[in-house]
Amino acid sequence: MERRDIEIFLTLAEELHFTRTAERLGVSGARVSQTIKRLERRFGVTLFQRTSRQVALTPVGSALREDVQAGYQRIQEGIAKAIAAGRGFSGILRVGFSSPLVGEAIMAAAEAFRTRHPECEVRIREVHLSDAFGALRAGELDVQITELPVREADLSSGPVLVRDERMLAVSARHPFARRDSVTVEDLTRDTVLAPTGAPEYLLDALIPAQAPSGRPIQRARTTTSRQELLTLVSGGAGMAVVGNQATRYHARPDIVYVPIADLPPIEYGPVWPAGAQTGRVRSFITLLRAELDR
Incomplete structure (x- = not known):
């Protein structure tokens, strides 16, 4: 029938x-x-x-x-x-974030979303670059705000929502700790620590594989979290390319953050499973963009 x-x-x-x-x-x-x-x-x-x-x-x-x-x-x-x-009028919206820079804005956007759609619960969780898209692919998240670019056939990404100046984290005992800035060429002088599970194209976007002179940059995939990364940096195991947000959220007496003069900012934007951008996801992205533009 x-x-x-x-x-x-x-x-x-x-x-x-x-x-x-x-x-x-x-x-x-x-x-x-x-x-x-x-x-x-x-x-x-x-x-x-x-x-x-x-x-x-x-x-x-x-x-x-x-x-x-x-x-x-x-x-x-x-x-x-x-x-x-x-439409976003009921159910649960699950949002992930990989950076404290957008974490605060996500919390504010979630509060605005709950006010607009009180029948939709918002759940927020952190994701790590060591498993950048695992939660999305497992159906545990509807959208996450993370580092760009994203070049995955089964995922879609939205516009850049925020940019963060790139810095070099070094031990307070490192020679670069006394510098006002460094260049990409300087990255060839020591090991640059990187997340273990980040896709190669994203790693290349965060940390160049070579300097303008053609000299290779030694990148070591050794870390799974920010705290582990900073602990290794403070111990002299290497340097790390991070966002300027680290000076606010991860200030430590044993680590110095030095601006990288010739690298563009790190970009963050929304990522969701391809074909699954629901009305509630679109609404949340709009609210988040408004919060970040304040």
Whole structure:
């Protein structure tokens, strides 16, 4: 049975009147009559007894109504939930972030989102570059705000929301700790520590593979978290390219942050599973952009 056929059958079974059924569904009386006749021909049985004075369900029609009603109700509820979820009016919005720079703005945007859509819960969690997109691919997140670029066939990314000046984190005992700035050429003079699981293209975007002179930059994939990275840097195991946010969120007496003069800022933006940007995801990104623009 087509969905419209089910609607006509169930409504007529409730109204037991062809004209009222037609008016309730916004169709012609002829459409109602033709639909019921077509169903009866298909099933080979009479569903309604009709006289000039009344319409009544036959025993078969009554049984069919009971069987169809429950399933149709579940279908309607499922459709309503899907539409509501797509519009952001209900359910759970799961947001990930990889940087404290956007973490504060995400919290503010989440509060604004809850005010606008109180029936939608917002859950926030941190993700690490060592497993940059694992949570998205596992269905544990709807969207995450993370380092760009993202070049994954199964993921889509949005516009740049914020930029963060690139810095070099070095031990307070390192020779560069006394410098006002460094250049990409200086990165060739020591090991640059990097996350273990970052995609190669993202690693290249964060830390160049070579300096302008052509000399290689020694990159060591050794860390899984920021705290581990900074601990290794403070111990003299190497240097690290980080955002200027580190001077605020990760200030330490044993680490110095030196500006990198000839590298562009690190860019952050939204990433979500391809084809799965729902209305609530779009709404959250809009609110987050407004928060970051303040």
